[in-house]
Amino acid sequence: MKYTTKHDRVWNFSAGPANLPLSVLEKVQSDLLNYGGSGMSVMEMSHRCKSFDAILENAESRLRKILNISDDYAVLFLQGGASMQFAMAPMNLYREGHPMEAIHTGYWTQKAIQEMKTIGEVKVVASADAEQGFRKLPEVNESMFNPDASFVHICSNNTIAGTQWQSFPKVGKAPLVADMSSDILSRRLNIEEFGLIYAGAQKNIGPAGMAIVIIRKDLAEQANKSLPTYFQYASHIEGGSRFHTPPTFAIYVAGLVFDWIDELGGLEAMEKLNQEKANLLYGALEESSLFYSTVEKTDRSLMNVVFRAEGNNEALEAKLISEATAAGLTDLKGHRSVGGLRASIYNAMPIEGVQALVEFLREFEKKNH
Amino acid sequence: MKYTTKHDRVWNFSAGPANLPLSVLEKVQSDLLNYGGSGMSVMEMSHRCKSFDAILENAESRLRKILNISDDYAVLFLQGGASMQFAMAPMNLYREGHPMEAIHTGYWTQKAIQEMKTIGEVKVVASADAEQGFRKLPEVNESMFNPDASFVHICSNNTIAGTQWQSFPKVGKAPLVADMSSDILSRRLNIEEFGLIYAGAQKNIGPAGMAIVIIRKDLAEQANKSLPTYFQYASHIEGGSRFHTPPTFAIYVAGLVFDWIDELGGLEAMEKLNQEKANLLYGALEESSLFYSTVEKTDRSLMNVVFRAEGNNEALEAKLISEATAAGLTDLKGHRSVGGLRASIYNAMPIEGVQALVEFLREFEKKNH
Numbered sequence: 001m002k003y004t005t006k007h008d009r010v011w012n013f014s015a016g017p018a019n020l021p022l023s024v025l026e027k028v029q030s031d032l033l034n035y036g037g038s039g040m041s042v043m044e045m046s047h048r049c050k051s052f053d054a055i056l057e058n059a060e061s062r063l064r065k066i067l068n069i070s071d072d073y074a075v076l077f078l079q080g081g082a083s084m085q086f087a088m089a090p091m092n093l094y095r096e097g098h099p100m101e102a103i104h105t106g107y108w109t110q111k112a113i114q115e116m117k118t119i120g121e122v123k124v125v126a127s128a129d130a131e132q133g134f135r136k137l138p139e140v141n142e143s144m145f146n147p148d149a150s151f152v153h154i155c156s157n158n159t160i161a162g163t164q165w166q167s168f169p170k171v172g173k174a175p176l177v178a179d180m181s182s183d184i185l186s187r188r189l190n191i192e193e194f195g196l197i198y199a200g201a202q203k204n205i206g207p208a209g210m211a212i213v214i215i216r217k218d219l220a221e222q223a224n225k226s227l228p229t230y231f232q233y234a235s236h237i238e239g240g241s242r243f244h245t246p247p248t249f250a251i252y253v254a255g256l257v258f259d260w261i262d263e264l265g266g267l268e269a270m271e272k273l274n275q276e277k278a279n280l281l282y283g284a285l286e287e288s289s290l291f292y293s294t295v296e297k298t299d300r301s302l303m304n305v306v307f308r309a310e311g312n313n314e315a316l317e318a319k320l321i322s323e324a325t326a327a328g329l330t331d332l333k334g335h336r337s338v339g340g341l342r343a344s345i346y347n348a349m350p351i352e353g354v355q356a357l358v359e360f361l362r363e364f365e366k367k368n369h
Numbered sequence: 370m371k372y373t374t375k376h377d378r379v380w381n382f383s384a385g386p387a388n389l390p391l392s393v394l395e396k397v398q399s400d401l402l403n404y405g406g407s408g409m410s411v412m413e414m415s416h417r418c419k420s421f422d423a424i425l426e427n428a429e430s431r432l433r434k435i436l437n438i439s440d441d442y443a444v445l446f447l448q449g450g451a452s453m454q455f456a457m458a459p460m461n462l463y464r465e466g467h468p469m470e471a472i473h474t475g476y477w478t479q480k481a482i483q484e485m486k487t488i489g490e491v492k493v494v495a496s497a498d499a500e501q502g503f504r505k506l507p508e509v510n511e512s513m514f515n516p517d518a519s520f521v522h523i524c525s526n527n528t529i530a531g532t533q534w535q536s537f538p539k540v541g542k543a544p545l546v547a548d549m550s551s552d553i554l555s556r557r558l559n560i561e562e563f564g565l566i567y568a569g570a571q572k573n574i575g576p577a578g579m580a581i582v583i584i585r586k587d588l589a590e591q592a593n594k595s596l597p598t599y600f601q602y603a604s605h606i607e608g609g610s611r612f613h614t615p616p617t618f619a620i621y622v623a624g625l626v627f628d629w630i631d632e633l634g635g636l637e638a639m640e641k642l643n644q645e646k647a648n649l650l651y652g653a654l655e656e657s658s659l660f661y662s663t664v665e666k667t668d669r670s671l672m673n674v675v676f677r678a679e680g681n682n683e684a685l686e687a688k689l690i691s692e693a694t695a696a697g698l699t700d701l702k703g704h705r706s707v708g709g710l711r712a713s714i715y716n717a718m719p720i721e722g723v724q725a726l727v728e729f730l731r732e733f734e735k736k737n738h
Contacts (some may be wrong), residue, residue, distance in 0.1 A: 010408030014415040017617055025402055025410055032398040033391075039379030039697065041394055043576040043622070046383040046700055079448040079578055080599070083613035087597035118597045202614055207412040209448055209578045209616030228456035228487045230449070244452035245571055247578030248386055249618070253412070328408065331415055 003356040004328040011353040014331035015159050015304060015344040016182065017202040024256045024348075042252045047245050055248075056241065059255035066258060066266055069191050069214060074237040076213040077251050081200035082108075082181045085211055086115035089177055089196060092223035092233050094120040094150045101125045101145060102153040103169065106134040106161040107337060112153055112179060125152070133338065134161035136296035140169045147173035151195060157183035159203075160335040162306030162342065163299040168193055175219055183303050184212070185261060186347055187271040195219050203303070204347045206254035210247045261347065270347055277345050277354045278302040284358040290316070290365045294340065308340040317341055320364060329357055372697040372725040380722040383700035384528050384673060384713040385551065386571040393625045393717075411621045416614050424617075425610065428624035435627060435635055438560050438583060443606040445582040446620050450569035451477075451550045454580055455484035458546055458565060461592035461602050463489040463519045470494045470514060471522040472538065475503040475530040476706060481522055481548060494521070502707065503530035505665035509538045516542035520564060526552035528572075529704040531675030531711065532668040537562055544588055552672050553581070554630060555716055556640040564588050572672070573716045575623035579616045630716070639716055646714050646723045647671040653727040659685070659734045663709065677709040686710055689733060698726055 004010055012019045035042045038051045045052050060075050069075060078084075094100055100116050102109060104127040116122045125145060126138040145152055152171040157164040159182045168176065175195025184199040191197070196215045202208035213233065220233035229235045235243045241251075261270055282300060285293045285307050293300065293307050309316040317340060321332050334340035345354055373379055381388045404411045407420045414421050429444050438444060447453075463469055469485050471478060473496040485491045494514060495507035514521055521540040526533040528551045537545065544564025553568040560566070565584045571577035582602065589602035598604045604612045610620075630639055651669060654662045654676050662669065662676050678685040686709060690701050703709035714723055 004408060007402045008406075008408060009403055012409050012413055014413070014418075017412065017414055017416060017614065019413045020410065022402075025412075029398055029401040032401065033376045033394055034378055037377075039373060039377060039699065040381050041389065043386065043394075044381055044383070044388045045386055047386060047577065048705075049383075049700070079450065079453070079616075081448065081614055084448070084599050087599045091597075115597050115599065118595060200614060202617075207616075207618045208416065208614045209619055226487060228460075228484050230453050230456045230484065245386065245450055245569060245577045247448075247576075247616070247619075248571075249576045250578055250616075330408065331418070336417075 002328045003360070010328040010330045011349070011356055012330050013343040013345065013349070013357070015335065015342060016200070017208045018344055018346050019348045020206070020253070021257065021260045021348045024253065024260055027256055028253060043249050045248060047242055047248050052248060055252050055255055059251050059258060060241070062255060062258035062262055063212070066185065066261055067189060067191055067214070072216055073191060074215050074217050074220060074233070076215070076233070076236045077241045077246055077254070078211050078213055078236060079209060079247050081202070081208065081211050082179050082198055083111070085179070085198040085213065086112045087118070088231055088233070089151075089198065090116045090119040091227055091231050093175065093177070093196065093219060096120070098148050098150040099123050099146070100151055100153065101149040101174065103138065103140060104128065105137055105155055105163060106158040107335070108158065108160070108179060109153065109155045112155070116153065120150070123149075128161070128163070133294065134158060134163065135294055137163050137165060137299045142170045142172045145171040145174060149174040151175045151177045153177045153179070155179045157301050157303050159304045159344070160338055162295045162301045162304050164301035164303065166298070175216070183301070185267065185270065186274050186303060188267045201250060201254060206257055207250050210250040210254065273351065274302045274345070274347065277349065277351050278305065280351070280354050280358055281305050281343060281345065284361055288361065288365055290368065291341070291361065303344060303346055305343045305345060306334065306340065307342070312340070314339065316368065319368070323364065324360060327360055329360055372729070379697040379699045380718070380725055381699050382712040382714065382718070382726070384704065384711060385569070386577045387713055387715050388717045389575070389622070390626065390629045390717045393622065393629055396625055397622060412618045414617060416611060416617050421617060424621050424624055425615075428620050428627060429610070431624060431627035431631055432581070435554065435630055436558060436560055436583070441585055442560060443584050443586050443589060443602070445584070445602065445605045446610045446615055446623070447580050447582055447605060448578060448616050450571070450577065450580050451548050451567055452480070454548070454567040454582065455481045456487070457600055457602075458520070458567065459485045459488035460596055460600050462544065462546065462565065462588060465489070467517050467519040468492045468515070469520055469522065470518040470543065472507065472509060473497065474506055474524055474532060475527040476704070477527065477529070477548060478522065478524045481524070485522065489519070492518075497530070497532070502663065503527060503532065504663055506532050506534060506668045511539045511541045514540040514543060518543040520544045520546045522546045522548070524548045526670050526672050528673045528713070529707055531664045531670045531673050533670035533672065535667070544585070552670070554636065554639065555643050555672055557636045570619060570623060575626055576619045579619040579623065642720065643671045643714070643716065646718065646720050647674065649720070649723050649727055650674050650712060650714065653730055657730065657734060659737065660710070660730065672713060672715055674712045674714060675703065675709065676711070681709070683708065685737065688737070692733065693729060696729055698729055
């Protein structure tokens with residue numbers, strides 16, 4: 001049995017770079033040699049020509065519409081992914097004498113905290129239990145945070161541990177900074193809760209090589225003006241994401257993804273679909289006597305379903321990965337730092353893909369019980 | 370008369386992002402939904418899967434072959450273009466008490482020098498004449514440079530002024546750092562003359578959103594280890610360009626461009642072709658009584674042919690741009706900072722495109738004399 005689909009494509013459960021909506025890829029393909037009668041590929045286009053003006057304008061305005069972003073916030077399309085933001089955010093927002101704060105929830109907050117420490121003082125206010133594989137988010141309340149902190153860092157969804165904040169911590173007066181690389185655009189969001197949101201593109205946005213940055217303009221303006229101009233958010237705000245040559249092709253694909261979300265009904269529709277997909281898969285794991293979700297029920301991610309074979313049987317996990325791959329269900333291996341199994345079911349994964357995976361898991365269980 | 374070609378494509382003389390080889394774009398298009406039987410687009414592929422391993426390995430080894438890069442140098446595919454390198458290079462290479470040096474040859478060295486100044490002390494050793502529009506490169510000799518300088522910055526080809534170093538300045542013991550964004554891979558090159566070369570991708574390499582960095586490993590190792598890890602070349606060397614998610618699609622397209630160069634006969638063949646193209650266009654300008662090259666003969670760029678109408682007649686220039694665009698010869702406007710005319714004829718511009726431009730210029734001259 002093979003689950004491949006149109007154009008012999010597989011169901012790709014990669015944690016990122018991850019699958020894109022097929023209709024978006026088909027548009028990209030059809031316009032690849034000559035975009036909209038311009039006589040050239042988007043890849044070949046000056047970032048200051050009229051065709052690209054329209055592409056950039058559409059990407060920004062469509063994103064603002066979907067996320068309901070007010071004019072108090074700037075929207076930037078930058079290079080360097082979230083990893084560069086780990087450094088750029090503290091470079092811009094750290095104020096001497098005002099320690100940065102963080103909630104530590106796994107591998108990616110660890111990376112962010114490490115970069116924050118190269119810039120200034122950091123206090124980890126709360127931490128998930130590393131010994132327990134970060135399988136549960138820590139409980140926090142506003143009184144734990146210093147209102148004078150430069151900012152508070154969180155990661156909204158933890159791809160490796162498979163946890164996700166269902167509602168965001170109240171941190172008081174300090175700006176909340178969120179790395180939303182793996183769940184931005186997957187559910188409704190109140191931008192006003194945040195000072196800064198950033199997200200690498202390669203999960204819910206578009207091709208790798210870009211980060212979306214949504215920043216309260218007053219915060220960007222406060223930054224140290226002696227920083228290299230490239231690393232100041234203010235430079236990119238002033239340049240309208242064209243302070244220098246932007247990642248034009250990635251912006252174009254992202255714009256098509258935003259169009260796709262908007263046409264499907266925006267974030268409300270997206271959230272509903274993501275909930276259905278996750279319920280289906282977590283439900284199947286609950287019923288299974290061979291596999292189990294490793295994550296505390298209240299904190300389970302709608303994006304990354306992390307699971308293991310009973311008894312953490314690595315041989316059985318390897319067998320599953322190998323047979324699934326052969327059946328056209330790929331990239332089910334857990335992150336190299338933790339092993340196990342993981343199915344990433346971002347926005348672009350249709351429910352049919354999750355159904356195929358559930359069916360495969362049931363068949364596998366019958367044969368391997 | 371219209372000069373459009375296969376697939377109704379124009380001849381695109383953009384200074385960057387710029388045209389790509391048609392055969393490369395055709396490959397990208399044909400593999401867009403399913404790359405090499407992987408069942409997914411390159412854009413959807415984990416940066417740690419086997420298919421991408423092969424893409425990255427090919428891009429690096431093909432580039433090493435074309436440029437004859439020894440193991441003393443690391444080759445990195447980074448995000449952020451040359452503009453990020455303007456800051457990243459001094460962050461890594463500046464040593465307290467060892468001023469950086471630069472040769473100032475126009476708009477882009479000005480940008481680089483500005484960023485260098487945010488990091489440490491800078492001495493401009495020689496400068497082209499700004500009053501004269503940087504139309505001639507300054508004369509320099511080894512005795513002008515401090516052997517104890519942290520490094521010496523140059524720009525190998527100046528897209529706006531239209532000048533290009535025909536041979537590189539001898540600067541003595543200090544490492545030579547070259548921004549080669551607009552002429553890398555256009556001619557033979559002795560990598561050993563340089564400590565660090567970087568180049569934004571969007572002229573001779575691939576889509577915007579990437580920089581290629583070629584750095585002597587010992588220089589990368591000397592850098593300050595308290596920098597944010599993202600900004601240390603050493604991090605990216607250690608991670609083999611996968612310190613974090615790299616710009617996977619841009620690397621893939623770049624690899625196809627490197628294959629194309631190699632199959633055409635490498636840099637020797639490329640240089641010959643570029644010389645033919647430039648000779649044709651400069652020759653036509655010499656013969657013209659309506660247009661002239663603004664650049665000193667000995668310093669003329671093979672990549673960016675900057676020219677003006679006699680008497681710097683702006684109305685005539687605007688007429689040319691408008692009629693050329695209508696005829697399918699696009700992006701002939703000079704940089705917004707200087708005006709005038711510019712035809713960028715990078716590697717991917719076939720000689721047929723230059724022939725079409727020359728023919729158009731002659732017809733235009735007949736009608737407007």
